[in-house]
Amino acid sequence: MEKTVITVVGKDTTGIIARSSTFLYEHNINILDIAQTVLDGIFNMMMIVDVSGMDITFEEFVCKMKALAEEIGVDIRCQREEIFDMMHRI
Amino acid sequence: MLNIKEVFETTNMIEHENLDVRTVTMGISLFDCSATTVEETCSRIEAKIRRHAGKLAETADAIAAEFGIPIVNKRISITPISLIGASCCKTPDDYVTICKMLDRVAKELGCNFLGGFSAVVSKGITESDRLLIESIPEALAVTDNICASVNVGSTKTGINMDAVKLMGEIVKKTAVRTADRECIGCAKLVVLCNAPDDNPFMAGAFLGITQGDAVINVGVSGPGVVKAALDKCHGENFQVLCDTIKKTAFKITRVGQMVAQEAAARLVSSSASSTFPLPLPQPSVTASPTSSRRWASRSAGLPARLRLSPCSTTR
Numbered sequence: 001m002e003k004t005v006i007t008v009v010g011k012d013t014t015g016i017i018a019r020s021s022t023f024l025y026e027h028n029i030n031i032l033d034i035a036q037t038v039l040d041g042i043f044n045m046m047m048i049v050d051v052s053g054m055d056i057t058f059e060e061f062v063c064k065m066k067a068l069a070e071e072i073g074v075d076i077r078c079q080r081e082e083i084f085d086m087m088h089r090i
Numbered sequence: 091m092l093n094i095k096e097v098f099e100t101t102n103m104i105e106h107e108n109l110d111v112r113t114v115t116m117g118i119s120l121f122d123c124s125a126t127t128v129e130e131t132c133s134r135i136e137a138k139i140r141r142h143a144g145k146l147a148e149t150a151d152a153i154a155a156e157f158g159i160p161i162v163n164k165r166i167s168i169t170p171i172s173l174i175g176a177s178c179c180k181t182p183d184d185y186v187t188i189c190k191m192l193d194r195v196a197k198e199l200g201c202n203f204l205g206g207f208s209a210v211v212s213k214g215i216t217e218s219d220r221l222l223i224e225s226i227p228e229a230l231a232v233t234d235n236i237c238a239s240v241n242v243g244s245t246k247t248g249i250n251m252d253a254v255k256l257m258g259e260i261v262k263k264t265a266v267r268t269a270d271r272e273c274i275g276c277a278k279l280v281v282l283c284n285a286p287d288d289n290p291f292m293a294g295a296f297l298g299i300t301q302g303d304a305v306i307n308v309g310v311s312g313p314g315v316v317k318a319a320l321d322k323c324h325g326e327n328f329q330v331l332c333d334t335i336k337k338t339a340f341k342i343t344r345v346g347q348m349v350a351q352e353a354a355a356r357l358v359s360s361s362a363s364s365t366f367p368l369p370l371p372q373p374s375v376t377a378s379p380t381s382s383r384r385w386a387s388r389s390a391g392l393p394a395r396l397r398l399s400p401c402s403t404t405r
Contacts (some may be wrong), residue, residue, distance in 0.1 A: 019116050035094040046094045058156060077101060079158035081092070086344040088096040088383065 010074025147200030168206030182225035205295025
């Protein structure tokens with residue numbers, strides 16, 4: 001399993017989760033965990049996904065997610081899970 | 091499983107508190123590059139640097155993209171050149187020729203600095219050391235990405251005053267030689283006392299003679315992260331302050347360790363090197379597997395050796 005953390009930050013609007021998860025489904029990326037909060041109208045979402053079965057390279061995945069982020073009008077970051085594990089787990 | 095607070099703490103550090111990897115520096119030993127002619131020595135040095143660091147910039151960029159952490163600089167440190175050129179350099183111009191070759195290679199590999207145009211003369215000066223030192227003003231004037239350093243003393247041996255006098259003249263000549271460019275030559279020249287056994291920090295960087303064939307060093311930078319953490323400690327007691335600093339330093343250092351492990355794992359598979367120590371600044375973390383196979387088996391776990399020590403901050 002190759003875990004990647006996707007973070008979405010931006011103005012709350014309809015369809016952020018729907019469009020993100022549709023994109024992930026189209027590329028055979030499995031969502032393992034999802035959490036979200038809305039603070040002062042700012043949408044914060046974190047998804048942990050398994051990219052081991054995806055049909056595109058990681059670079060393409062990052063590029064396409066960025067393009068999607070521009071369409072929706074939010075910021076999306078895709079980072080391998082290890083960086084979070086290293087910082088927050090011994 | 092990670093929680094949303096931890097994830098956004100990390101992304102906030104990177105996006106708003108300037109957490110980044112300052113540099114991934116590859117140290118390369120050149121002891122097997124000495125030859126009887128300058129041309130042959132240059133040829134061997136170039137081939138060895140390209141073999142080990144040919145994919146350094148590309149690898150660092152790929153790691154930055156995958157982990158979402160900026161890696162600002164890619165650099166190289168090499169064995170002090172006065173040791174390598176001793177067999178073939180008869181004039182200061184010979185060292186200038188080597189320096190030009192190093193500059194060209196560093197630029198072609200996408201490295202903004204290459205350190206190790208150096209001499210260690212804390213006890214005495216060999217003919218080779220003297221020629222290299224005399225070549226410094228010209229060498230730093232005609233190159234852009236090369237850093238030079240001269241170690242002129244140590245607590246154990248005392249200060250080599252002949253070397254100090256010589257370096258006084260060299261510093262002035264270097265400044266004059268690059269006077270039309272704000273004396274930039276001197277910004278790339280370091281005169282040291284008590285140079286460490288191995289120094290990955292520019293401009294005084296060089297690969298220590300006790301190091302392996304190739305090493306990866308990573309410098310992390312997170313003063314903004316520490317400041318933000320301290321801002322949250324107003325009114326708290328000293329224990330809370332100490333714990334906050336320790337926890338924050340741990341997180342910053344672990345990012346550097348992860349990048350170093352990843353870079354070593356990727357570069358070791360594309361080169362013939364066998365040992366990849368990973369010193370990090372503040373505190374430093376060192377991993378020293380004895381073979382590439384052993385490294386590969388450890389790349390996902392803790393390093394072989396963990397050492398905490400005060401260390402100078404990177405530039």
